[in-house]
Amino acid sequence: MTGRIAVIGGGYGGCAAAVELARRGFAVSLFESSRILGGRARRVASKYGPLDNGQHILAGAYTETLRLMRLVGAEPERLLRRLPLTLIVPGEMAIRAPRLPAPLHLTAALLAAKGLAWHERLAAMRLMLALKLKGFRLDSDESVADLLTRYRQPERLRRLLWEPLSLATLNTPAKEASAQVFAHVLRHTLAGDRAASDLLLPQTDLSALFPEPAAEFLRQHGSEVHLCHPVRKLEALSEGGFRLAGEGWSEVFSAVVLAVAPYHAHALLPDLSETNSCRTVLGGLSYEPITTCNLGYEVSVHLPRPMIGLSGGPGQWLFDRSALVGKSGSIVSAVISGPSSHQDMSREELVAALHRQICAAVGPLPAPRWQQIITEKRATFSCRPNLSRPRMETGLKSLLLCGDYVDSDYPATLETAVRSGIACAEHIAVVLEG
Numbered sequence: 001m002t003g004r005i006a007v008i009g010g011g012y013g014g015c016a017a018a019v020e021l022a023r024r025g026f027a028v029s030l031f032e033s034s035r036i037l038g039g040r041a042r043r044v045a046s047k048y049g050p051l052d053n054g055q056h057i058l059a060g061a062y063t064e065t066l067r068l069m070r071l072v073g074a075e076p077e078r079l080l081r082r083l084p085l086t087l088i089v090p091g092e093m094a095i096r097a098p099r100l101p102a103p104l105h106l107t108a109a110l111l112a113a114k115g116l117a118w119h120e121r122l123a124a125m126r127l128m129l130a131l132k133l134k135g136f137r138l139d140s141d142e143s144v145a146d147l148l149t150r151y152r153q154p155e156r157l158r159r160l161l162w163e164p165l166s167l168a169t170l171n172t173p174a175k176e177a178s179a180q181v182f183a184h185v186l187r188h189t190l191a192g193d194r195a196a197s198d199l200l201l202p203q204t205d206l207s208a209l210f211p212e213p214a215a216e217f218l219r220q221h222g223s224e225v226h227l228c229h230p231v232r233k234l235e236a237l238s239e240g241g242f243r244l245a246g247e248g249w250s251e252v253f254s255a256v257v258l259a260v261a262p263y264h265a266h267a268l269l270p271d272l273s274e275t276n277s278c279r280t281v282l283g284g285l286s287y288e289p290i291t292t293c294n295l296g297y298e299v300s301v302h303l304p305r306p307m308i309g310l311s312g313g314p315g316q317w318l319f320d321r322s323a324l325v326g327k328s329g330s331i332v333s334a335v336i337s338g339p340s341s342h343q344d345m346s347r348e349e350l351v352a353a354l355h356r357q358i359c360a361a362v363g364p365l366p367a368p369r370w371q372q373i374i375t376e377k378r379a380t381f382s383c384r385p386n387l388s389r390p391r392m393e394t395g396l397k398s399l400l401l402c403g404d405y406v407d408s409d410y411p412a413t414l415e416t417a418v419r420s421g422i423a424c425a426e427h428i429a430v431v432l433e434g
Contacts, residue, residue, distance in 0.1 A: 060197060179385065288378075293333070404416040
């Protein structure tokens with residue numbers, strides 16, 4: 001036994017687990033199969049400069065992500081643009097939260113919302129109040145669509161506010177998404193303190209935001225970071241501990257954090273009776289896609305805000321990437337969460353449809369001179385009512401699952417992944433120090 005700990009997977013969850021373990025004085029070896037850290041939230045190379053494999057935003061409620069960013073020297077104040085809660089769909093709706101103490105900020109935002117009729121504003125406040133009185137706990141889980149119907153939310157309010165928020169956070173269509181998980185999201189963002197609902201927009205690529213500073217922190221604390229180092233086999237040893245093996249290498253560790261996507265975790269878990277239950281739950285998960293379309297224009301494109309919503313499909317959200325990362329030129333990123341009609345479009349049809357949406361939001365523009373479309377077909381698990389999610393414990397002592405899919409109250413977000421990594425580190429510390 002070496003006394004060392006292996007973390008397999010260099011996404012946000014794996015990096016969080018490794019940083020927390022290193023902070024506690026453990027020797028950690030982080031294994032990442034790619035040459036870029038970040039997992040499903042990472043930088044991708046392009047001839048137009050660094051882009052991301054998907055556009056992500058953070059919220060003020062992401063307290064653990066912000067804490068670890070500060071710990072590794074990635075200053076949130078420099079790397080994230082903080083904006084009060086702002087939801088704009090040009091020509092249809094604009095909601096801006098003033099900097100007032102909670103819950104006045106949300107009340108004032110709804111009362112002053114532009115584009116919503118009074119009965120729609122009151123319906124939104126009625127839903128939030130009803131959920132708050134129940135402690136944001138439903139008597140039984142149901143779909144978001146059924147929840148909105150039960151609380152008599154007007155169709156236009158559903159289309160402009162609730163359904164886009166649900167899809168953006170759960171990445172699952174409202175007719176299929178868990179209302180209980182959505183209620184948890186609302187509790188910690190819209191119904192949290194004023195700062196919790198702030199939007200935090202990355203002003204750098206997602207790998208530089210946390211994973212790469214985390215890797216430098218690990219090296220400075222005596223741990224190892226292995227890029228382009230896939231783990232092909234994970235074996236539980238009879239005398240305790242685990243053997244990891246790849247192409248031409250093999251090492252033994254006291255504990256392992258398995259911080260890879262659930263379908264990769266299912267393949268790596270040792271085929272033993274102790275892991276049967278875990279492997280069954282992992283095998284029962286289904287997945288939803290996210291498509292990010294980066295469009296580059298010859299002329300400046302000025303969105304009303306760095307992030308705006310869209311209606312009428314296929315694009316759901318637009319980001320002014322050039323403004324956010326301080327690049328010259330005009331790059332607009334359009335995000336499509338979950339399955340939609342865009343999957344039946346050709347590349348040319350999708351770009352043309354998105355271009356029309358952008359023009360409708362900002363005015364006439366020449367066609368984009370380049371485009372890059374990235375689709376993560378299994379970006380998140382499908383967050384459905386009463387979903388059985390795997391626990392952190394696999395059935396084998398000191399072998400833990402880590403990721404945004406591991407059982408919790410929250411959907412697949414960066415904060416969920418980070419919290420999962422922290423929980424794994426705390427568990428291993430108790431086991432090895434106890």
